[in-house]
Amino acid sequence: MNAVAEFFRNLYEATGLNFTVFYDPYDRDRYLRGVWTTIYLSVVSIGLSIVIGGVGAWLQGSPVALLRRLVNGFVVVFRNTPPLVQIFFFYFGLGTLLPASFDASGLRQPLLNNVQWAIISLSLFAGAFNVEIFRSGIEAVPRTTVEAAEALGYTRLGAYLFIVLPLALRVCLPSLNNNLVNLLKTTTLAYAIAVPETLYAMKQIWSESQNVPEMMSVLLATYIALVGLLVWIMHRWERALAIPGYGR
């Protein structure tokens, strides 16, 4: 670790390339915390959005027309509006309408903080896309398979959970993969409501150290590495789930 710090300190002195995040403990800490926040945001939103997608796709097949329409309305609205405006709408619009407590110094303590609102809006945004993705997967499951499950006494929920969803998941993994990568990239929007994720941390660092080009390269490299990691995990998962003789 020290050698790395030493190298970048020397690099700065020799060439003027100022990579503060690698030798300045304060900046490094901020950067790492930013990356950690990005990972936290992504992992929680990915989990929630998959749950939203699964539940939404199940409700889309529900016999109750009202439920189906509600889900369809949710999907259509969230797919066709800008995610940044959604975040603002949730954080400012709904956040200020919710009841809040006041701390000892009289400051307003909202019920949900900015990180939580970011997670909620990002999950809903990606979840709307996931509903669509899961729906396409479910449509690819043969009707006869569902009938066979029903013949074996599965309930509608049971057949969905144990028969349809596992098969559908395998079909729609590639598009799910795409959407989750997109979600990871969308987490940068949390910057706008001051969530201290990677972009926010970097902005602070380059404002103080005046090293925009260097930090910009680190920032881009960070996101490419994170996206690469996610794609790698998804491919591992895809391979682990592959059914022999099904698909390529």
Add this chain to the structure above:
Amino acid sequence: MRGALPVLLPFRAPERGPPTLTRAHLVMLAVALAALAPAALAQASGAPLSPLAVVWKWTPLLLAGFGFNLLISFAAMAIGTAAGFGLGLAQLGSSRVLRGLAWALTQFFRNSPWLVLLFFAMFLIPFQVRIGGVTIPLPDWLKAIIGFALPVMANVSEIVRGAVRSVPTPQWESADSLAFTPRQTMWMIILPQCIKRMIPPWMNVYSLITMATVQASVVGVTEMLTLTGQVHAAEGGRPELFAPLYGFALLCFFVYCYPIDLMTARLERRFQVR
């Protein structure tokens, strides 16, 4: 159909299509608005304007801001499409170095967050360039357009590559046997067939970039979202104004993007290769 064994029929997915809005959604929206209306109108009794009146009062300004968003999206799409077309063709070219370079550029700009690319353009493009003795200023909005054109370029590049790849190989072979040069084959035989396949994903990218233009407000370009914030401040910064104002922004984008989405889905179905 009758008499055939149903179990052995080849499977065909039922055509349910993507979800669309129906008249029932209008009813639901009306019910929701009716439930919220007392809250929105209750504040009207006091001195300040009710939230809806505020939105109505500022609608011309906000719509002008929205128009600027659309302008950014058109410009970014035009630049990005032209550049992406070139990059996509380079990805399919015969030169190995060029191919690798184009591939790397495409992947780089496709996998970076759009907001980061926007920052990238805002900070790393100089505020003016000097060509000969002429100084050309590069205002923020122009840099934002370039920032949005970068991801468009990468996405269009992938669309072009995918579409060209989807043309059956015999097309290339028969063109070859008819003594077309590779360039002629590409421009006169392959690409005309590709245009049809490229339109739906291209419209998708357009819809995405339109929705992304609001991110320009984060880097200080005055567009609809910036104006919305300013309107909110001008009306005294009342917290109950946030939801209607941002709701109005959501509505504008929805009204613009939803028809595009519907048309994309319809074209996709029509152009589907079975």
